[in-house]
Amino acid sequence: MERLQMLLRGESTSHILPFLWMRGEDNETIGRELDRIEECGIREVCLESRPHPDFCGPGWWENLDYICAEAKKREMRLWILDDDKFPTGHANGGYARQPEKKKLYLAERHMDVHGPCRSGAVLVKNFTGSDGNLLGILAVPKPDGETLAVSGEGILNLTDQYENGFVYFDLPEGAYRLFVLFTTRKGGGRDEYINLIDSDSVRVLLDEVYEKHYERYHEYFGNVIAGFFSDEPELGNVPGYPFDDTLGKKDQRLPWSGELEAMLRMKWGKDFLTALPALWYDSGEKTSKIRSEYMDVMTGLVRKCFSSQLGKWCRDRGVEYIGHVIEDDNAHTRMGCSTGHYFREMEGQHMAGIDVVHHQIVPGFTEPVHQWIAGDRDGEFFHFGLAKLASSAAHIQENKKGRALCEIFGNYGWAEGNSFMKWLTNHMLVRGINEFTPHAFSMRYPDPDCPPHFYACGNNPGFACFTQLMKYMNRSAHLLSGGVHLADAAILYHAESEWSGKEAMFFQKPARKLMEAQLDYDVIPTDVLAPDGWDKGRKDMPGRKDMPGRKEIPGGKELACRSGDVSTSEEETLALNYAWVEEGWLCIHRERYSCLILPYARYLDRRVVRFVSEHAHRGLKVLVIDELPERDTHGNLLPEDWKNQVTVVPLGQIAEKVEMLENAMGGRELMVLNTDGTTASGRFPNLRSLVMRQPEGLVVMYFNESISEKVCAQVRVKNPDFERLTIYDPWRNRAESYPLEDSYIPLSLEPGEAVFYCLEKGRKEGAESVCEKLFPVLAGRRKLEVDWKVSKWEQPEGIDSEETMTPIFEEGILLEAGQELPNLNGPGYWPSFAGTYRYETIFQQPKENGRIYCLVLPEASDSVRVELNGVELGFLAGFPARVDITDALKEGANALILDVTNTLVWRVKDGASTHLQIPATGITAVPVIEWFD
Numbered sequence: 001m002e003r004l005q006m007l008l009r010g011e012s013t014s015h016i017l018p019f020l021w022m023r024g025e026d027n028e029t030i031g032r033e034l035d036r037i038e039e040c041g042i043r044e045v046c047l048e049s050r051p052h053p054d055f056c057g058p059g060w061w062e063n064l065d066y067i068c069a070e071a072k073k074r075e076m077r078l079w080i081l082d083d084d085k086f087p088t089g090h091a092n093g094g095y096a097r098q099p100e101k102k103k104l105y106l107a108e109r110h111m112d113v114h115g116p117c118r119s120g121a122v123l124v125k126n127f128t129g130s131d132g133n134l135l136g137i138l139a140v141p142k143p144d145g146e147t148l149a150v151s152g153e154g155i156l157n158l159t160d161q162y163e164n165g166f167v168y169f170d171l172p173e174g175a176y177r178l179f180v181l182f183t184t185r186k187g188g189g190r191d192e193y194i195n196l197i198d199s200d201s202v203r204v205l206l207d208e209v210y211e212k213h214y215e216r217y218h219e220y221f222g223n224v225i226a227g228f229f230s231d232e233p234e235l236g237n238v239p240g241y242p243f244d245d246t247l248g249k250k251d252q253r254l255p256w257s258g259e260l261e262a263m264l265r266m267k268w269g270k271d272f273l274t275a276l277p278a279l280w281y282d283s284g285e286k287t288s289k290i291r292s293e294y295m296d297v298m299t300g301l302v303r304k305c306f307s308s309q310l311g312k313w314c315r316d317r318g319v320e321y322i323g324h325v326i327e328d329d330n331a332h333t334r335m336g337c338s339t340g341h342y343f344r345e346m347e348g349q350h351m352a353g354i355d356v357v358h359h360q361i362v363p364g365f366t367e368p369v370h371q372w373i374a375g376d377r378d379g380e381f382f383h384f385g386l387a388k389l390a391s392s393a394a395h396i397q398e399n400k401k402g403r404a405l406c407e408i409f410g411n412y413g414w415a416e417g418n419s420f421m422k423w424l425t426n427h428m429l430v431r432g433i434n435e436f437t438p439h440a441f442s443m444r445y446p447d448p449d450c451p452p453h454f455y456a457c458g459n460n461p462g463f464a465c466f467t468q469l470m471k472y473m474n475r476s477a478h479l480l481s482g483g484v485h486l487a488d489a490a491i492l493y494h495a496e497s498e499w500s501g502k503e504a505m506f507f508q509k510p511a512r513k514l515m516e517a518q519l520d521y522d523v524i525p526t527d528v529l530a531p532d533g534w535d536k537g538r539k540d541m542p543g544r545k546d547m548p549g550r551k552e553i554p555g556g557k558e559l560a561c562r563s564g565d566v567s568t569s570e571e572e573t574l575a576l577n578y579a580w581v582e583e584g585w586l587c588i589h590r591e592r593y594s595c596l597i598l599p600y601a602r603y604l605d606r607r608v609v610r611f612v613s614e615h616a617h618r619g620l621k622v623l624v625i626d627e628l629p630e631r632d633t634h635g636n637l638l639p640e641d642w643k644n645q646v647t648v649v650p651l652g653q654i655a656e657k658v659e660m661l662e663n664a665m666g667g668r669e670l671m672v673l674n675t676d677g678t679t680a681s682g683r684f685p686n687l688r689s690l691v692m693r694q695p696e697g698l699v700v701m702y703f704n705e706s707i708s709e710k711v712c713a714q715v716r717v718k719n720p721d722f723e724r725l726t727i728y729d730p731w732r733n734r735a736e737s738y739p740l741e742d743s744y745i746p747l748s749l750e751p752g753e754a755v756f757y758c759l760e761k762g763r764k765e766g767a768e769s770v771c772e773k774l775f776p777v778l779a780g781r782r783k784l785e786v787d788w789k790v791s792k793w794e795q796p797e798g799i800d801s802e803e804t805m806t807p808i809f810e811e812g813i814l815l816e817a818g819q820e821l822p823n824l825n826g827p828g829y830w831p832s833f834a835g836t837y838r839y840e841t842i843f844q845q846p847k848e849n850g851r852i853y854c855l856v857l858p859e860a861s862d863s864v865r866v867e868l869n870g871v872e873l874g875f876l877a878g879f880p881a882r883v884d885i886t887d888a889l890k891e892g893a894n895a896l897i898l899d900v901t902n903t904l905v906w907r908v909k910d911g912a913s914t915h916l917q918i919p920a921t922g923i924t925a926v927p928v929i930e931w932f933d
Contacts, residue, residue, distance in 0.1 A: 001696045001758050003482060004726065007475050007733060015477035016470060017044035017079050017226075019407075019440035021449065022052045024059050027066045033443050034070055036455040036463075040470035045071075046079035046229050046437055051449065055084035056092050056212050064213075068220050077226040079322070082209050087232035088323070089194035094208035096192060101204050103195045105188045105237055105253035107132070108280060109180045113139065115171030125165030128182040134159075135181040136273040137167050142175040143284075148250060150177050152283035155274040181276050188253040189239035189336070196235055196339065197301035198257035202309050210310070214317055222318030227350070229437075230323030231407075233306065235335045241374060243329040245336030247279050247291045248501055254279060255298055255335060259305065263297050285635055288500040288603055292633040295499040299341035306339075307348030311399075314350070322405060324353030327386055328360065329378045330506060333495040341495050342389050343397075343525040347576065351435055352393035352400050354386055355407035356424065357450075359915045361386070363423055363752070364707045366512075373411070373915055383427075384515055385508030385523070391432025392522040395485050396588045398577050402481060403435050410439030411450035413913030414905040417862030418465045418877040419752075420916075423705075425473050426754045426878075430688040430703040432485060434477040438470070451910055452903070459797060461835045461901045465863035465875040468731070475730035479699055479756060483692035486669060488519040489623075489658045490586055490593040492608065496526050497601035500633045505599035510625055510654050516685040517655035518672045519662075521597075528579045528588055529611040579611070584619030584665060594661045595621035597654065598629075598646070606632035609642065616645035621661055623649045655682065669698060671716045672747065680713060687711050687749070697722065697760035704749035715745040717759060726758040732874065738775050746775070750880040776852055776932035784855075784927040786841045788815040790824070794835035797907075809838050823920035825906050834907035839898040839923055847891045852932040856882040857898075859925035865899040882930070898923060 006012060020033065037045055047067065049055045071078050084092045095102035109127040113120065128134055136159040141151040158178075161168045167178070185191060195201035210228060217225055235255045238245055245252070265272045268290075277283055278290040307321075314321040325332065325339045325346075332342040339345040346352050358373035360382045370379030387406065394404035406428050409421055428436070439450065445457035455463050491511055497504035507523050514521050577589040585592040596612075598604065609632050612622050624646045631637055649657045662668040669691055672680050686706035692699045704711045717740065725745060726737040740759070749755060791809035815821060825831050847853065857864060858880045866873040871888035902921045905913045 001694060001699070001726070001760055003479055003694060003699070004728060004735060004758055007478060007728075007730075008735060010733075012474055012478040013481065014043045014077070015434055015474050015481065016040075016042045016436050016438065017046045017077075018042060018438040018454070019048040019081075020045050021048050021440055021442040021444070021447070021453075022063060023444060024053050024063065025443045027063075029443050030063065030067060031070060033441055033455065034067075034074065034076070037441060038074060038076070040454075040467045041474060042470055043075070044077040044079065044226065045441075046081060048440060049081045049084060050086050052084070056209065061216060064217070068217060068224055071224045072220070076224075078224055079226050079229050080213060082205070082228040082230055082323075087234055088230040089190070089196075089205070089233050089236070090192070091194060091205040091208040094204040095194070098204055099185070101195070101198070101201045102185055103188060103191060103193050103201070103236060104198065104256045105184055106135075106256040106276070106279075107182055107184050107187065107253050108277070109182075111178050112142070113169075113171065113176050113178050114174070115176065116173045117169065117171040119168060120171065121166045121168045122178055123165060124162070124167050124180050127180040129184055129186060131186055132182040132184045134162070135183060135276075137162055138179045138181070138274060138277065139169060139171060139176045140179060140277055142177055145175065147282070149282040149284075150277055152278065152286045157273060159273070177277075179277055181273065183256055184253075189234070189236040193236055194233065195255075195257055196233060196306040197255055197260050197298055199259065199305045199309060201257070202305050206310070206313055210313060218317070225319060227314055227320035227322060228310070230310070230321070232324065232326050232337075233339065233345075234326060234337045235302070235339055236337070238336045241326070241328075241337045243326075243331040243334070243337070243375065245331075245334050246498070246501075247294065247335075248282070250280055252280070257301070260298055260301055263301075264294065267293060267297065288502060289634045291501050292496060292499045292605075295340060296496070299339070299344045302339050302341070303344040303347050307345050309348070311348030311350065320350035322349055322351045322353055324355050324390075324405070324407060327354055327389060329375055330381055332389065333498050341525070343393055343493065343527065346393045347397060350399055350401075351403040351405040352390040352397065353405040353407070354390040354433075355410070356382070356386065356428070357407065357410035357412070357439065358912075359412055361424060361427060362916070363705065371915070373912070380512060381506065381508050384512040385506070387428050387431035387433050388511065388521070388523055391485070392524065394432065395487075395522050395591050396524060396528060396577055398589055402485075404433045405435040405437060406433045407437040407439055409452065411912050412452065413916055414451050414903050414908050414910050415913035415916040415918045416452050417903040418462050418469050418875075419862050419879060421466075422469055422472070422878040423752055425469070425476070426703045426752075427688075427705065429476050429480060430690045430701050430754070432480075432690060434481045436473055436477065446908060448910065451908070451912060456904070459795065460904060461795060462863055462903060465865070465877055465901065468875045469877060471733075472731045475733060476701075476756070479728065479730065480690065480692055480701060483694040483699060484590045485522070486520070486691040486693055487522050487591060487593055488662050488668065489514060489521045489595050489597050490524045490588070491521050491597045492599065493523050493525040494599055494601065496605035496633055497599075497603060500603040502602035504601045504603075505625060507599055509651060510597050510599055513651065513655045514658060515688060517659065517682050518680070518684065518687055518689045519655055519658055520689065520691065522591060522593070524579070524588060526605045526607050528577065529607050581615040581618040581620045584621065585667075586620060592667075594665050594667050595623050595658060597658075598622060598624045600624070600626040600651075602630050603633045603635075604629040604631075604638075606634055606636065609638055612645055613639060613642060622646040623654065623657060625649060625651050625654060669718055670700065671718065673714050673716055675712055675714055677714070677744070684711050684713060687713070697758060700757040700759065701754060702747060702749060702757075703754040704751055706751045708751055710751065711747065711749040713747045715747050715757075717743045717745065721761045722759045724760045726760070728756040728758060730756060752878050753880070779851065779931050779933045781928055781930040784841075784843055784929060785817045786843050787817050788923070789840045790815060791838045791840075792830065792833060792835060793838070794833060807836065812837070821922065821924050821926065823922060823924065824900075825902060825921040832906055834902060834904045837900045837902075837922055839900065841896050843894055843896060844892060845889060845894055845929060847889050848931075850933070851886070852884065853886045853889050854882045854930045854932070855885045855896075856880060856928040856930055857923065857925075858928065859920075860900060860923050861919040861921050862903055863901050864923075865901070867897040867899070869895055898927075
């Protein structure tokens with residue numbers, strides 16, 4: 001397998017671009033930090049401009065001049081975070097200079113009036129505020145006095161009766177709510193920021209940041225400068241971070257622009273004004289339709305005005321546009337701090353991005369209620385949905401080229417060590433993430449800004465192990481890139497159903513059931529379901545491997561006018577690949593799925609209803625969770641025969657149903673079974689899997705996410721043509737191959753352990769081969785019950801030098817055989833120590849030729865360097881962990897050194913670390929020697 005052989009030759013593609021905090025440091029300091037980044041094997045870096053005192057000023061250009069020259073010399077690539085403040089959208093202060101282009105909101109003020117009334121009046125002069133622009137005034141009947149609901153009918157337009165600050169009216173009998181509807185640039189969130197749904201507003205960001213960099217560094221674009229990174233751009237119609245900002249909330253500003261108004265006026269015609277109150281208040285039967293159409297058009301403009309405009313600007317200049325939005329706690333389908341629709345915002349970007357920061361993901365916390373820094377929900381989304389948003393977009397949006405990016409590690413605090421980072425890395429890899437932005441390198445210490453910081457001016461005791469972790473991350477991402485992801489099912493993205501205001505199940509609910517049964521999925525947006533009849537009558541529809549690019553899709557120009565009636569050029573819609581059905585398979589781009597799963601929704605987007613109706617005769621299998629929808633999002637009843645075209649499946653049975661479909665269609669390549677060969681039937685809920693098809697075979701990753709339970713199973717390989725299994729260890733860049741004779745592979749994973757398999761049909765001629773062996777069998781094990789001499793070394797604070805410091809260990813304590821191994825940072829030991837504890841011992845071990853010997857550390861924290869008889873055996877992180885000691889082991893007495901490095905939390909005691917449980921420091925369980933035949 002060529003990608004594996006590249007790794008074994010010491011070659012790989014680049015998959016890591018960490019943040020580098022830029023604060024205007026001198027060139028010598030910057031150069032030393034670039035040295036440290038290179039030491040990690042990292043060949044790209046993202047310049048975090050936020051803390052710089054002179055972004056796009058002389059100080060910034062001086063720094064960037066030096067960095068560009070250094071990057072060219074070092075053959076590194078640069079990404080530039082695209083603003084001076086967080087989040088993206090301040091445009092380096094551009095909206096203070098062009099206030100007419102900053103964010104605009106739709107707002108309402110109201111009061112209640114009663115009829116009958118002739119020539120009544122209300123003073124509304126001050127309702128719109130100092131900058132308000134009046135849209136209209138309505139008198140809306142109130143159906144009752146017990147709710148906030150208003151009527152959708154019988155609305156009186158009083159706009160023409162406004163004069164001299166008063167509105168005059170004649171009212172028939174009844175209660176009315178008098179609405180004053182207006183636009184304003186005040187009262188939302190971050191008023192001096194970008195309007196994502198206004199092309200001219202977004203252009204300010206391009207002019208103030210992107211163009212200025214291009215003007216100065218155009219010769220570096222596409223070679224040294226790889227592109228720009230947007231960090232959490234937001235609609236920002238309300239202040240702060242309310243993750244639940246949906247329509248139907250009183251007294252809130254809503255995203256608005258001239259483009260949005262024009263499109264809604266075209267869509268709603270004479271009902272434009274009278275439709276608007278439904279955005280805040282229940283207005284009867286029309287409420288769902290109005291809210292769905294507003295969100296549909298508005299998020300379509302986010303795609304057109306923002307991400308597609310930035311993406312096209314970058315593409316035209318030979319660079320790429322990447323980043324992520326706020327996904328937290330299901331915010332990705334909502335307004336406020338997010339962008340309303342994850343997939344639409346991502347379309348203009350060239351990688352699909354997410355982030356995991358602030359303790360969003362912590363091992364074991366997989367339920368909806370999970371406290372992290374910003375709230376106490378939603379652990380289920382973070383574990384079963386977050387990463388799959390990015391990997392799914394990477395699989396189905398052509399311009400991503402299969403790349404899914406995660407900003408990772410940020411602001412977990414100094415309590416986050418290498419073992420935790422390795423677990424998070426595996427969590428992301430097995431969900432299809434293959435590009436990483438580690439957060440972050442800082443050239444200041446101590447630095448309270450979102451620790452941990454990886455080198456920390458030489459003060460991070462775990463940096464040496466971190467360099468090993470980065471090489472592991474890059475090798476793993478390289479191996480898992482470039483192929484075709486094999487999924488079992490597609491799950492419909494729930495955005496449109498949620499916008500209707502009716503009950504809608506999150507996509508992660510069925511996703512969880514699949515993942516816990518080692519079934520994989522992609523989440524797909526409604527936008528990929530083609531408009532009416534685009535492939536009707538096409539008997540020559542291409543197979544999935546030959547599916548044409550966006551420009552070659554039949555009716556391409558017509559299809560460019562997509563959801564929300566947002567007209568975009570074909571060049572701007574290269575991301576989108578429409579779905580089709582072939583021999584019963586649902587196909588999108590290079591992906592195929594045995595079925596489409598519809599999470600329960602009371603109202604379902606009419607495009608989904610139509611797609612199912614049109615493709616049922618082609619064998620499309622549609623599984624509806626729990627109950628059929630009642631209507632579409634326009635309020636229409638579903639077709640009478642629609643219920644006969646789908647299968648209703650209880651949530652608890654969805655995994656079993658998908659597995660049956662996959663087996664019946666012959667699509668499942670691998671199955672996890674019990675050790676006796678029987679079906680596992682959900683016995684391994686914490687075992688995750690990823691399967692990628694490469695030209696020469698399959699690459700497979702399994703990861704045991706449990707914090708306490710071991711997985712003992714076997715994998716059945718269904719294709720008898722696979723002749724060879726190679727097990728690859730990306731931590732040490734080693735591979736061992738075994739003949740695959742009976743199509744069953746033993747799978748034994750300790751908690752937190754991952755394994756990588758490569759399955760091939762045969763050797764590729766001329767390819768370098770790894771050594772073929774018989775599968776090892778455990779022949780014996782013994783606990784290492786010995787005395788340990790423990791000493792310690794703490795690097796002096798504030799050291800940042802090119803010279804390697806020789807540790808001088810201070811004698812500590814003696815731990816006798818049989819004594820409980822303590823937490824060395826616990827009471828009675830050294831609770832403020834941050835550095836390295838050295839465990840030394842002599843042990844006796846017979847050694848037989850032909851056997852493999854391993855040292856197993858069941859528990860340790862945070863990372864361990866192993867040295868046996870003077871032979872350096874490298875670092876371990878993530879425990880239990882084992883290392884092959886065969887070559888270093890001697891017959892008789894053996895001298896073992898275990899250097900255990902903890903984290904700076906014990907010294908710094910930072911605030912972010914208060915949200916993370918800290919494991920005991922040191923070797924806390926007796927090591928074990930194992931030998932294999």
